[in-house]
Amino acid sequence: MNFLRRLLSLKTETEDPLPQGALPASSGDYITQLSSGANLVEGKSTWQHTETNKDNLDIMLKCCEAELKTMETAEVVAAPFYFERAAILLRKAKQYDQEIAICERYLHAVEAYYSSVAKVYEADVRKGPRFKAIEARVTKARLVRERAQDA
Numbered sequence: 001m002n003f004l005r006r007l008l009s010l011k012t013e014t015e016d017p018l019p020q021g022a023l024p025a026s027s028g029d030y031i032t033q034l035s036s037g038a039n040l041v042e043g044k045s046t047w048q049h050t051e052t053n054k055d056n057l058d059i060m061l062k063c064c065e066a067e068l069k070t071m072e073t074a075e076v077v078a079a080p081f082y083f084e085r086a087a088i089l090l091r092k093a094k095q096y097d098q099e100i101a102i103c104e105r106y107l108h109a110v111e112a113y114y115s116s117v118a119k120v121y122e123a124d125v126r127k128g129p130r131f132k133a134i135e136a137r138v139t140k141a142r143l144v145r146e147r148a149q150d151a
Contacts, residue, residue, distance in 0.1 A: 031074055038069035046070075046082060057093065060086040064102060068109055075117050077110060080130035087137050096145035103138045107131075 028045040039046050046063040053059040064086055067078035083106040090099035110126060125131050 034074040035070040038073045039066050041066050057089040096141050099141045103134050
């Protein structure tokens with residue numbers, strides 16, 4: 001069943017149920033329900049951390065994990081934002097191996113998603129600028145790591 005059909009047929013079983021036929025307030029709420037809360041980090045949806053915690057490496061890494069779990073449970077592709085932010089913060093911290101690892105983990109997860117779950121009519125994030133930026137980071141991070149090791 002595709003994502004939109006699941007959203008429209010979603011029935012809540014929360015402590016405070018919505019009136020019959022009512023849907024959650026936002027797409028983030030939909031995804032939280034579809035993923036059984038897999039997209040929650042410290043009690044908030046991952047998207048709620050984009051502005052307030054974008055410079056917090058620990059939170060961004062937790063968001064990466066939550067996005068990967070959400071991709072598995074809700075069958076929606078993981079948002080690249082968190083992986084790019086984590087890679088940027090890891091580069092600033094001179095943790096090049098971890099930067100490469102988080103980028104490669106995202107790239108492999110997205111490739112696996114599109115080879116097994118994605119539908120023909122679904123937008124392909126691999127064609128977007130953030131995905132391409134993450135791809136490019138891997139090569140650049142390897143070069144920076146080599147230079148740092150030679151110094």
